[in-house]
Amino acid sequence: MSETEVGPIVKPSFFEEATDVLARRLLGMALVHETTEGTTAGLIVEVEMYRGPHDKGAHSYGGRRTIRTEVMYGPPGHAYVYFIYGMYYCFNVVAGARDQPEAILIRALKPMTGMDLMARRRGLKEIPQTARQRSRLLSGPGRLAQGMAITKEQYGLPLWKPPLYIAEPAHSGRVAFEVASGPRINIGYAEEAKDYPWRFWIQGDASVSVP
DNA sequence: GAGTTGATCACT
DNA sequence: GTGATCAACTCT
Numbered sequence: 561m562s563e564t565e566v567g568p569i570v571k572p573s574f575f576e577e578a579t580d581v582l583a584r585r586l587l588g589m590a591l592v593h594e595t596t597e598g599t600t601a602g603l604i605v606e607v608e609m610y611r612g613p614h615d616k617g618a619h620s621y622g623g624r625r626t627i628r629t630e631v632m633y634g635p636p637g638h639a640y641v642y643f644i645y646g647m648y649y650c651f652n653v654v655a656g657a658r659d660q661p662e663a664i665l666i667r668a669l670k671p672m673t674g675m676d677l678m679a680r681r682r683g684l685k686e687i688p689q690t691a692r693q694r695s696r697l698l699s700g701p702g703r704l705a706q707g708m709a710i711t712k713e714q715y716g717l718p719l720w721k722p723p724l725y726i727a728e729p730a731h732s733g734r735v736a737f738e739v740a741s742g743p744r745i746n747i748g749y750a751e752e753a754k755d756y757p758w759r760f761w762i763q764g765d766a767s768v769s770v771p
Numbered sequence: 772g773a774g775t776t777g778a779t780c781a782c783t
Numbered sequence: 784g785t786g787a788t789c790a791a792c793t794c795t
Contacts (some may be wrong), residue, residue: 608791617791628778645792646775652791665791702792747791 562675565673565711566590566601567728572720575637579655582636583609584739584761586653586726591669593708594723598677600708602669602698603729606761606768608744609655612662615751617758631716632661639717640722641710648702651710653719653726667759669698669708670767672733678707695766711742738763745770 570589575582592601596760610618619629619642630638632654640652640663658661670677671694678697679687688694698704705711710724728734741757748754761768 610791619791623778627780642791643777644790646777646790648792650791663791667791700792744791749790 565730566592567730567732569725569727570720572637572718574720574726575653575655576657577655579609579611579664580758582653582655583607583664583758586664586666587739587760587762588729588737589733590672590727590729590733591666591708592673592722592725592727593710593714595709597709600674600678601672601727602704602708603672603733604666604668605670605765606666606668606759608660608665608667608759610652610663610665611758612656612660613686615750615756616753617744617747617756618661618663620663623661625661629661632656632663633659639710639714639719641705641712641715643712644702649705649711650712651705651708652703665701666704667701668761668767668769669704670695670765671697671707681709682707692766699767700769737765 562696586604589604591600613623620632620660635658638654640654652663652665654663698707718727740763741754741760744759
């Protein structure tokens with residue numbers, strides 16, 4: 561990937577923040593995946609945080625510790641990937657210190673690099689032509705994982721070095737934005753936690769999955 | 772509103 | 784070990 565498209569990769573210390581701070585800080589950053597097929601990248605425009613043993617929406621609620629959730633109990637900055645609804649993967653950034661099982665679900669990216677490869681992975685016949693089509697390419701956690709080729713193969717990878725990493729946006733991609741917040745999506749089972757405003761997105765961005 | 776499969780849990 | 788349940792989603 562050329563240096564003009566994405567800035568420096570973050571350091572491990574980038575992830576050592578309170579989870580709500582990190583969630584907001586991830587907005588506007590680039591997610592990059594280098595594979596043998598090629599490199600794809602997108603700007604993070606929508607996230608949700610899941611906060612440990614007391615969050616009824618979280619996989620780690622009640623301190624549940626299984627093979628699937630194990631990485632959440634480790635240090636922050638690693639990939640938590642899980643399989644859902646029999647056909648999709650969801651990608652999360654592990655947050656919180658060791659033994660503090662928190663994570664941030666990346667819900668939508670604005671496509672930047674490797675549009676043709678992303679489109680092919682998504683099963684599209686052609687590269688999207690209109691701005692609207694392009695904005696929907698990685699708009700939703702399942703779509704994002706598919707387009708970026710993130711599966712359980714990437715479970716546990718550190719996100720401060722290739723092949724899968726968070727980077728500063730290219731200089732040209734740095735623009736001011738406002739952060740909006742609201743309830744998380746599809747966690748109706750979470751009782752009082754379903755109303756917590758723990759979804760954050762870039763106000764007005766066309767790639768946000770639920771504007 | 773259906774699809775599709777693996778993780779999880781309540782039981783033997 | 785076995786079987787039932789259902790999911791942090793997507794497309795029609």
